[in-house]
Amino acid sequence: MEKVGIIGVAQTKYQRYNPASHAESAYEVTSKSLEDAGLTIDDIDNTITVCNDFWDGRTISSMTITEATGSHKSPTTNVEGDGTYGALMGLMRLLSGLHEITLVVAQSKISEGIPSVITNAIFDPIYERMLGLDAINSAALQMRSYMSKYGVTEEQCAKVSVKNHKNAKANPYAHLAMDITVEDVLKSRVLADPIKLLDTSPISDGACAIIMARERTAKRKHGKPIWIKGVGHCADAYHLGDRDLAEVDALASAAKRAYKMAGIRSPLKQVHVAEVYDAFSYMELMWMEGLGLCGRGKAGAMVDSGLTEMGGALPINPSGGVLSAHAVQVAGLARIAETVLQLRGEAGDRQVDGASTALAHGIEGACGQGHCVFILGK
């Protein structure tokens, strides 16, 4: 793969309610990412927005931010899915050789919507929707299935929540930064057994933008481009009953593709920091296994060992992850932005020392039906 570098990143502060409109949030991150890259909007020759009509509450939702992202000046398309998929579309445009610099913008204003209704619409309208399935109770089925098949415990899941909320204290963009204990998580209100309130990501308003460029332009325009080394995406079956919810086949396939492209044979040794899509505490454990960082069912023990904490061999979610800020559509793009800051050495108090290869991950659909994995490097 020809080299493409990320030369600008920006995020808003994530919060429960941001009075800024969709367009204002998109404008904020567009402007800040341009500033970060040392560019002006005139340098951008194509734009990818990431908008979803359900989460935005209107048809052709990308219309809400096209003006704010400067796309009146250049070719624009809209990817509907996690922000990592938007970044992938932007990457393809550059690899085609037809564009030089891509701006990717995702924003989310979930405070205006009702997540249980919006995520209920993921499910089959005839057979499943009437059961009341949504993001939380479907995840509960997955967590139960994973725990019973592999013997992972609620305590081990709770440890992920404790770690990530603590990490968030070093991230000025995080929504929920706090010191909590495993006991706090276990005693928190049950939302859908076995998922408890503190196993769950918050509902956050926020936005993120990244700017990527082809090699020569990236080098010319920026002192520290972060290179995209590999990418892979894959989807599992749709109906929950058609899947073994404890398995992570689609993620393993996406990761395999990304690793092959990046020349990674032993991810645990070769990846120095990972930002994964932990919408629920148990997901971080499952995704670690799907990403091949440990064997199946071994993620709980790996978390027990402290290996994924700050200062461990492979810190996961130094930013606090999605558990500490969950702006849907944005969250995967934020994972990429955070790893870029890590690789630049500009991650402030959440910096992982000496990180030169990083992994960013996004999910799509219910219970991680789809996955997108990026490998980035200096």
Next chain:
Amino acid sequence: MKRRVGIVGVGQTHHRSKNTDCNGQELISIAVKMALENAELTMADIDAIVIGNMDHFESINYVDMWSVDGSGGYMKPIMKVTTGGTTGSAIGHAGFYHAASGLFDTVLVIGWEQNSESDTTAAISTCFDPITEREYSAGAIGPLAAHYIAYMSKYAATEEDAALVSVRDHNNAALYNPYAHLRQTIAVEDVMRSAYISYPIKLLDMCPRTDGACAVIFASEKKARKITERPAWILGVGDCHILVHLADGIGLANLPSLEIAAREAYEMAGITDPFNQIDVAELYIPASTAGVSWMEALGLCEEGGGPRLIRSGVTNMGGKLPINPSGGVLATNPIGATGLLRIGEAALQVMGKAEKKQVEGAKVAVATGFGGCFWSDVTVLSSLPGLD
């Protein structure tokens, strides 16, 4: 262009007003199977999938995930792209970029819609700004009507000119396209006598809403040459999604986004004299009025020359530049598929596989997409890998 990309297979459903015998996934599956058969491929040959529709027409969130049972996307890379009415052309372009990037060799692109499951105009109306525009905006018809009023007063075009476009497209669908939704032979008087839905647009000037799906397979040069002797090469793509506030934009008699997208696509393809270099066009004309007023934005005539072009008959079958041999959008409009059908039909023309719709000797074709708030996409295709 670093890597050439060609279309190697096209499939579509029999389009109709209300599809009652299968669900959305099955509808998708029909188009996918036909595209695979058309290319003599199997699902195992497909490296990645792009899918698109408009969410609120069926009310299914994350259609990329929902569709895997119909698309064949199980354990494959799949991504959703959606941009309103331009969705079909945008997913076509996304499929092109998938292959042009070198990341994937054979890419299946699927557009679909079951418009009968919702109130199309109500769903479209929510695209407008909730504070400043939604109260007085009602779907797509009003803005198109205002657009042609401006064009008629600026360039002395008439309602009869638009009727000629309606007759051309409806009759093409009736005579040549077995998959089209509306297949009726009509005359100018029929159009003129049909009821006004928003002056000057009458019932027979306006596209229907349709249940249907389309699938198109894109392949990298090496793969494309292995799959077929005569792929439809993508020579140029352009997309322009300018934000138009209705309050600012409806006074415009012309379509700047189409002009910009066409300029980009023509430049990439090496087209300098579109009227003489293009052999056939499949245009996203949502109302017959646009079939008059948008011809100049595509460079097919001088400014204000739309009426002259249409009256001359050159855009009819047998003319120098046939437009919409398939019957176009006026005959068939499954919205998320509509733009992709234009690309697919244009591809069939240059592949020589358009059957009764075939424009003899067609080597260069142009396809367009329209939607959003007056957004445009343009694709140039050819039986030759490049123009001399």
